[in-house]
Amino acid sequence: MRLKVEPRREVSRALQWLTPPLSVLATVVAAFGLFALMGYDPVRALTDLFVTPLTSQQGLAELALKASPLVMIAVGLAMGFRANVWNIGAEGQLMMGAIAGGGVALLFYGQEGWWILPLMALAAVGGGMAWGAIPALLKTRLGVSEILVSLMLTYVAEQFLSYLVLGPWKDPEGMNFPQSRMFSESATLPILLEGTRVHAGVLVALLVVGVGWLVMSRSILGFEIRTVGSAPAAARYAGFSQTRTVWLTLMAASGLAGLAGLFEVAGPIGQLIPKITPGYGFTAIIVAFLGRLHPLGILLAGLVMALSYIGADQAQVDMGLPNAATGLVQAMLLFFLLASDFLVRYRVRVVRPAAAVQAAIGASQPADRKAVTS
Amino acid sequence: MRSQSGAHRTQVAEHGNTIDRLLLRGLTKRFPGVVANADVDLGVRPGEIHALLGENGAGKSTLVKMIYGILQPDEGEIRWNGAPTAVPNPHAARALGIGMVFQHFSLFEALTVGENVALGLDRPEKPKALAERIRTVSQTYGLPLDPHRHVYDLSVGERQRIEIVRCLLLGPKLLIMDEPTSVLTPQEVDKLFETLRLLAAQGCSILYISHKLAEIKALCDRATILRGGRVVGACDPRAETAASMAALMIGAEVKSVARRAGGKPGAERLLVGGLDLKADAPHGIALKGISFTVRAGEVFGIAGVAGNGQNELLLALSGERTVETPGAVLLDGRRVGHRGAAHRRALGLCAVPEERNGHAAVPEFSLVDNAVLSGHGREGLVAGGLIRTRKAADFARRIIAGFDVRTPGPNVAAASLSGGNLQKFIVGREILQNPGVLVVSQPTWGVDAGAAAAIHAALLRLAAAGSAVVVISQDLDELLAISDRVAVINVGQLSEAMPTDGVSLEKLGLLMGGMHGAEVAQSDVPAREPAHAP
Numbered sequence: 001m002r003l004k005v006e007p008r009r010e011v012s013r014a015l016q017w018l019t020p021p022l023s024v025l026a027t028v029v030a031a032f033g034l035f036a037l038m039g040y041d042p043v044r045a046l047t048d049l050f051v052t053p054l055t056s057q058q059g060l061a062e063l064a065l066k067a068s069p070l071v072m073i074a075v076g077l078a079m080g081f082r083a084n085v086w087n088i089g090a091e092g093q094l095m096m097g098a099i100a101g102g103g104v105a106l107l108f109y110g111q112e113g114w115w116i117l118p119l120m121a122l123a124a125v126g127g128g129m130a131w132g133a134i135p136a137l138l139k140t141r142l143g144v145s146e147i148l149v150s151l152m153l154t155y156v157a158e159q160f161l162s163y164l165v166l167g168p169w170k171d172p173e174g175m176n177f178p179q180s181r182m183f184s185e186s187a188t189l190p191i192l193l194e195g196t197r198v199h200a201g202v203l204v205a206l207l208v209v210g211v212g213w214l215v216m217s218r219s220i221l222g223f224e225i226r227t228v229g230s231a232p233a234a235a236r237y238a239g240f241s242q243t244r245t246v247w248l249t250l251m252a253a254s255g256l257a258g259l260a261g262l263f264e265v266a267g268p269i270g271q272l273i274p275k276i277t278p279g280y281g282f283t284a285i286i287v288a289f290l291g292r293l294h295p296l297g298i299l300l301a302g303l304v305m306a307l308s309y310i311g312a313d314q315a316q317v318d319m320g321l322p323n324a325a326t327g328l329v330q331a332m333l334l335f336f337l338l339a340s341d342f343l344v345r346y347r348v349r350v351v352r353p354a355a356a357v358q359a360a361i362g363a364s365q366p367a368d369r370k371a372v373t374s
Numbered sequence: 375m376r377s378q379s380g381a382h383r384t385q386v387a388e389h390g391n392t393i394d395r396l397l398l399r400g401l402t403k404r405f406p407g408v409v410a411n412a413d414v415d416l417g418v419r420p421g422e423i424h425a426l427l428g429e430n431g432a433g434k435s436t437l438v439k440m441i442y443g444i445l446q447p448d449e450g451e452i453r454w455n456g457a458p459t460a461v462p463n464p465h466a467a468r469a470l471g472i473g474m475v476f477q478h479f480s481l482f483e484a485l486t487v488g489e490n491v492a493l494g495l496d497r498p499e500k501p502k503a504l505a506e507r508i509r510t511v512s513q514t515y516g517l518p519l520d521p522h523r524h525v526y527d528l529s530v531g532e533r534q535r536i537e538i539v540r541c542l543l544l545g546p547k548l549l550i551m552d553e554p555t556s557v558l559t560p561q562e563v564d565k566l567f568e569t570l571r572l573l574a575a576q577g578c579s580i581l582y583i584s585h586k587l588a589e590i591k592a593l594c595d596r597a598t599i600l601r602g603g604r605v606v607g608a609c610d611p612r613a614e615t616a617a618s619m620a621a622l623m624i625g626a627e628v629k630s631v632a633r634r635a636g637g638k639p640g641a642e643r644l645l646v647g648g649l650d651l652k653a654d655a656p657h658g659i660a661l662k663g664i665s666f667t668v669r670a671g672e673v674f675g676i677a678g679v680a681g682n683g684q685n686e687l688l689l690a691l692s693g694e695r696t697v698e699t700p701g702a703v704l705l706d707g708r709r710v711g712h713r714g715a716a717h718r719r720a721l722g723l724c725a726v727p728e729e730r731n732g733h734a735a736v737p738e739f740s741l742v743d744n745a746v747l748s749g750h751g752r753e754g755l756v757a758g759g760l761i762r763t764r765k766a767a768d769f770a771r772r773i774i775a776g777f778d779v780r781t782p783g784p785n786v787a788a789a790s791l792s793g794g795n796l797q798k799f800i801v802g803r804e805i806l807q808n809p810g811v812l813v814v815s816q817p818t819w820g821v822d823a824g825a826a827a828a829i830h831a832a833l834l835r836l837a838a839a840g841s842a843v844v845v846i847s848q849d850l851d852e853l854l855a856i857s858d859r860v861a862v863i864n865v866g867q868l869s870e871a872m873p874t875d876g877v878s879l880e881k882l883g884l885l886m887g888g889m890h891g892a893e894v895a896q897s898d899v900p901a902r903e904p905a906h907a908p
Contacts (some may be wrong), residue, residue, distance in 0.1 A: 081707070194626045218763070223746060230739070231732040236694045238747045239716025 004351045015344045020290055023336035024208030030332050048318050061196035063306050067207035069260035071302035075212040076253030078293040083229040085249045090257040091281025092157035093128040094180025097258020098265045100127025102272045105187035116186040128258020129251050136250040140243045162274045182274035189267045199339035201263035212295035286334045381404050393456045395420045395579045401450035403436050410436040411603045423580045425590040428600035434583050438550050442474045443467040473541030474550040479533050481525050487536055488521035494540045511542050515569045531562035548579045567593050586680050587616040587887035620883030640670025643842035644811045645704035650888045659683040659866045668842040674848040675857030679886050683866035684846050692725035693718040721809030734800045737789035744788050745770040752807040777802030794821040801829050805836050815846040830856050864888050
């Protein structure tokens, strides 16, 4: 007996939309077992992870705060993924955006003015794009894989940020801590909701979702991106340029990642520090796929993912669940999503021995030698 | 002039004392909707180089796939050294001593020659001993090959040698070569022929598949000619003229087609002059000095056996591949050789590539989106960067209504349409854009007769309205029916254009078989009867 994987004749659309919620459910079930094995009360752990954050205004505010960078980055990444442009270095682009935008804040340290924040935002987008331009240039000119280049550049950005906050940009009154000065009032995002940390960046993230949807579903640009991803030859036939698509999608993703990075340092953090995010740039990849590469789906997926971050904090404080549990839960989510995606497209069939011989005849190897040696 | 299978059968049986090494009797293979081989008889003697000649789709590949065990015949028998034999799979074929060199190689570029050979062996061998054997065999047969070199370093000719050596290591009794020279330079062809002659002299039979008449005359002892899946003749190619074989290959009974009344030729709309294009893949064809002119109101046909540069020519005309000389392509007098597809389309050049899925259309997109694909510019389907969905849907509906596309509606995926319906949609989409020049490749491939007639009529209407139409097709009947002039493409070169009225089929066949210039002129003598009848 053996197992055979074969493509399904028809792929159900309903199932394709059902797999994300199903994966969340499967994650909950698996986490239940895992926590029980680790000796934690699974019900309490799961409640902390997925429910408690939703029961307070503070929790909901944190959810919005953490979801918005994920959503912003994922919308940008999804454009590229649609066109088979695999930018997995959003984390580095995020850091370069934070450095460029934060640099502007430090440059005008102590000055006040409405123009400082917009200038920082422009610089952040530019910084992210500059980092995204390197894989774009190498891919379009030399055919270098953007996967490797964008990923490796993340570590370069990380070192660069460390160098800055340990060296030239270190806060002179900071007791030698690796951090910059705190940004001044004009260089910090306005708070939307008194008593929480929810800042104007959340609105920008919602705007990005709306614009992202318009571009991908209604514009000729989005059409071009989808065509390049689905059928490169048809794209050339239609006169769409592959090079332009690579640039466009990498610039969109890296610009948004840069902006998201700025919103972290000019929002909840308020200064440059060596570690700006718990890996939003990478988590956004999961968010993009969990959201089916569709801006509205990404909005939902971003909220779920943010919940897992906040819930893990909650569980850590409440019952000492290790922080690695966040990573575990996220990884399980992606695993279940990919696995169920696979099962939506393919089915596994049990092939019985007799059938196996039948199937193998005419294919290649089996024991039909006797028949031919006559 | 055609030998019927009865006469042919007699001949197979009558050649005296030697038993045929391979004898096929009444071999038939059916695929859904088509009979690929019908009642094929074929005998190959020991030490003989036997040509299997025929156009694309004549059934050559199906036949050899049955001999090599890739396909199973529905009827008939295969006799090996006189004994009825079943060949259930290629493994069994190799065990019998049948080797095959495919047109497209199956080699791992990252591995060495020796490793590639080892992977193809049915029984594993020690690398060192194998390398030694490869050296010996390659020297014996004049196929210089270093077992330690990596495949990515090797020329196409050298790669073919690996495949041949791989077969020779098994000590084959019958070697099947599928269009082996289509990827080789003339010098490499000469070397290959020496090797094959040497093999034959040592008693190995060779079944040589080709449509190139000159090669067959130069190399083969006997030839069997297939057309439409049937054996239509057998002959000694050295005693035949290329013309008589060409006539057998493409068939003499071409229907007297209703030619349209030739209108007054209008202005030159498309002028191609000295168009050169490098091959972009190992199996690609380079275009060499392609020149032709198409006037308003004219249908220009380009004939040729598949894989002779038709795809490359379409890409070079549509602008999907560009050249550096702007003057190589003139569109209504404008130099566009260096301009891409979008630019040429805006200037009025539309194209229908051969491949429907993934080239002319995106299978998973709706028909509306597929209408946007090529129509977004000329039909004004975009405003302010956004797609005008209603206008796009209207355009899709006009195509569906105007070209009788059978579909539940414009919002279904292109993949759900049958091939013929999708082709009608694609051709309709281009024609409704009212192009000044339309380039169509294989307009009726896989399309039923009714739909084909509708597409032909639409193309003729477009020409009558003052457009220039270029039709690239392997279907001679189609080209003779709708074109005013035809030319033949062969290994990336285009012959002189000939008026369709009064063009000799024989000449077309010779051109398709790769006989140019002097040879053509010389063979314009009336065809002799092939000397195969007993």
